[in-house]
Amino acid sequence: MSETPTRVAFLGLGIMGAPMAANLARAGFEVTAWNRTAEKAEALAAGHEGVTVAASPAEAAAAAGTVISMVPDTPEVEAVLLGHDGAAEGLPEGGLAIDMSTIAPTASRSIADRLAEKGIAFLDAPVTGSSPKAEDGTLTIMAGGPQSAFERARPFFDAMGQLVVHAGPQGHGSMVKLINNTLAAVNAAALAEGLTLARAAGLDTDRALEVVASGSGNSAMVALKAEPMLSGDLEPLFKLEHMLKDVRHCLAEAEGLGIGLRLAESAERLYTEAGEKGLGGRDFAAVIGAVDRPD
Numbered sequence: 001m002s003e004t005p006t007r008v009a010f011l012g013l014g015i016m017g018a019p020m021a022a023n024l025a026r027a028g029f030e031v032t033a034w035n036r037t038a039e040k041a042e043a044l045a046a047g048h049e050g051v052t053v054a055a056s057p058a059e060a061a062a063a064a065g066t067v068i069s070m071v072p073d074t075p076e077v078e079a080v081l082l083g084h085d086g087a088a089e090g091l092p093e094g095g096l097a098i099d100m101s102t103i104a105p106t107a108s109r110s111i112a113d114r115l116a117e118k119g120i121a122f123l124d125a126p127v128t129g130s131s132p133k134a135e136d137g138t139l140t141i142m143a144g145g146p147q148s149a150f151e152r153a154r155p156f157f158d159a160m161g162q163l164v165v166h167a168g169p170q171g172h173g174s175m176v177k178l179i180n181n182t183l184a185a186v187n188a189a190a191l192a193e194g195l196t197l198a199r200a201a202g203l204d205t206d207r208a209l210e211v212v213a214s215g216s217g218n219s220a221m222v223a224l225k226a227e228p229m230l231s232g233d234l235e236p237l238f239k240l241e242h243m244l245k246d247v248r249h250c251l252a253e254a255e256g257l258g259i260g261l262r263l264a265e266s267a268e269r270l271y272t273e274a275g276e277k278g279l280g281g282r283d284f285a286a287v288i289g290a291v292d293r294p295d
């Protein structure tokens, strides 16, 4: 059995990656951080003992032996892991790559195969919980891949998450995550419609939400997204463009399995329209901007 790792490379310090890397440093890991925009890595190192800045994913990985990526989608994961100066160039044979971004399961499996050719183990290990849970280390983490890789990754997961689930073989972490987010996307779109209707009907939305929250119309989205939808404070915890990406990946996987998801298709149209209105970089509560309203 290998010793408990003490070092880890972290690639991608956005809304999620920066607080996740900070929690690894707080837990005592030496973190070699790389970010496309170098200032974010420098800010993390300035604010946290045990964080050093690397000039490339390869350099970050060579210093650590284990690498975690947290970037938007498949092309970016492929670039930071397998591209020029990517982590695979720095990881030793027997190294471990853990991708915590939300990407397609088919892509996760393909990346795993290409890394395996270099003797590198891989886990697809996306997360749920937005930046507040990333900050306080209470993310839910769902991993797909070999049991041995999951056990090696466990100390890192424990520093970032609360519920840590080995979902199954390669790609199953990504698939669970896509299903979860598509449920959230559909629920949030339905909430946006309900709130738009409530306002048009002249209801007191606070009273209406009080009832919904204690009734069968409740969902996690009511607690998380009703207030931003009503107030218009759409500072992103989870960007609408990322939610749209996840619903599209889910639809593609379902199509590959011969399953039609009509509710997810409706949600995809609403999030697409909101994106076309320039709301892609706002929180996904901005889907309310695509719901029809009376003048």
Ligand code: NAP
Binding pocket: 012, 013, 014, 015, 016, 017, 035, 036, 037, 040, 070, 071, 072, 073, 076, 079, 080, 100, 101, 102, 103, 126, 127, 128, 129, 130, 131, 237, 238, 239, 242, 243
């Ligand atoms: P974000 O704030 O947009 O950050 C994206 C990160 O990826 C930044 O560090 C960015 O670097 C980097 N990046 C973008 N394009 C790149 C490229 N071509 N090459 C290298 N790096 C690149 O996104 P986020 O909210 O942290 O989300 C990251 C992943 O987690 C996504 O897959 C998302 O779906 C998933 N996720 C997000 C949440 C959430 O609530 N936010 C929750 C669960 C899962 P720069 O700083 O240079 O732009």
